[in-house]
Structures are given as structure tokens and as C-alpha cells.
Amino acid sequence: MSVRQRLRQVKHRRGTRAFRSDERAIEGLPIRLVIALVVGVASLGVMMNMLSGLHGLTVSELDAKPSPEVVHPGYHSVDISVIDSDGNPVAGATVVVKGDSATLKHIQTATTDDDGKATLSIRPGLGPNQDDGTLEIDIKPPAGSKFEDKQGNTKILVVSG
Incomplete structure (x- = not known):
């Protein structure tokens, strides 16, 4: 070496x-x-x-469209359409209407039909010295669907007179 x-x-x-x-x-x-x-x-x-x-991978936000949007205190029949983010009707969704700044004695619920419409009978009221108020609309999506209701929906306006 x-x-x-x-x-x-x-x-x-x-x-x-x-x-x-x-x-x-x-x-x-x-x-x-x-x-x-x-x-x-x-x-x-x-x-x-x-x-x-x-x-295909995301969920769609639901929205409520009440008709009429403006009511007076007393008994009324209100149609509420539930649509997805593309404007398509959603069947099988549960619509919940409850008092917000206007009063509603009982919470009202209904399920949408095949056309995405639900009809509710409501009797809103206003407090003393109150000229207007609102009723809140919540939507519970159909079970097992790709829908959610995270954002606020259109409210029903209650006006005196």
C-alpha cells in the first residue's frame, strides 16, 4: 500500500x-x-x-320569500317560498315563523311542498306605542340534503293601521 x-x-x-x-x-x-x-x-x-x-362538493344557502312581505296586526295567511342559491324551489324544508320586534303568540311551522311553498296562518301583534315590527323566518333544510340556512332571511314587516 x-x-x-x-x-x-x-x-x-x-x-x-x-x-x-x-x-x-x-x-x-x-x-x-x-x-x-x-x-x-x-x-x-x-x-x-x-x-x-x-x-357538487359544496352546500347551498337557502332563502325565504314571504308573500305578502308586509301585513297588519291580526289574522293572515302567508305563503313562504324556500329557494336555493340558484333560485330553485326546495321541497321538504321546514319553515319556522316567530316573533322578532313584533309579537306572535305561538311559533308557527310548516313544511314546503314540491313547489317549495309553505302556507302559514299567523296572527302578529304590536306592542303599545309601536308603529311597526318584524317577524323572523327560519328554515330547517330537509334531512340529508346539501342545504344550509346560515344567513338571515327576509323578515315579514308588521305595520299598524
Whole structure:
């Protein structure tokens, strides 16, 4: 064995021992992992945002359209249409009408028919010295559907006179 080969073996052994006894770990690796994680999360966010535009994967917001929208205190029959975000009628939804700033003795409920309409008999009232008030409409989507009612619906306005 030549002197050169012998020097290479000694240097290699020293380098191996120095590497094995080094307890500092690999410098720069933690910051690279953090950068990879941040880039990965950002990419996932962009992909999920693109997917949320697909109608098959998202839920549709429901809205109520009462007719008439303005009533006086006393007995009334009110038709309420339930539609999805595309304007299509929703069958099987439960419509709940309750007092807000106007009074309603009992909460009224009805289920929409195939045309998305429900008819309720209400008897709203106003408090003393009150000229107007509102009745709140809530919608409970059909069970197992891809509908939700998170945003406020049109209210029924009750006016005196």
C-alpha cells in the first residue's frame, strides 16, 4: 500500500469519527422543513379554494320569500317560498315563523311542498306605542340534503293601521 493510500484511509477514519461524534445535527435542516411545510400548506389552501367552486362538493344557502312581505296586526295567511342559491324551489324544508320586534303568540311551522311553498296562518301583534315590527323566518333544510340556512332571511314587516 502506498503512502497516499494510507493517508486517505487515515483521513477517512478521522472524518467518520468526527461525523459520528458531532451532536449538532445537520445545520439548516429545520429551516428547510419549516419552509417546505409552509409551502405545502399554502398549496393545499389554493387547491381547496379551487375545489370549493365546484357545486357538487359544496352546500347551498337557502332563502325565504314571504308573500305578502308586509301585513297588519291580526289574522293572515302567508305563503313562504324556500329557494336555493340558484333560485330553485326546495321541497321538504321546514319553515319556522316567530316573533322578532313584533309579537306572535305561538311559533308557527310548516313544511314546503314540491313547489317549495309553505302556507302559514299567523296572527302578529304590536306592542303599545309601536308603529311597526318584524317577524323572523327560519328554515330547517330537509334531512340529508346539501342545504344550509346560515344567513338571515327576509323578515315579514308588521305595520299598524
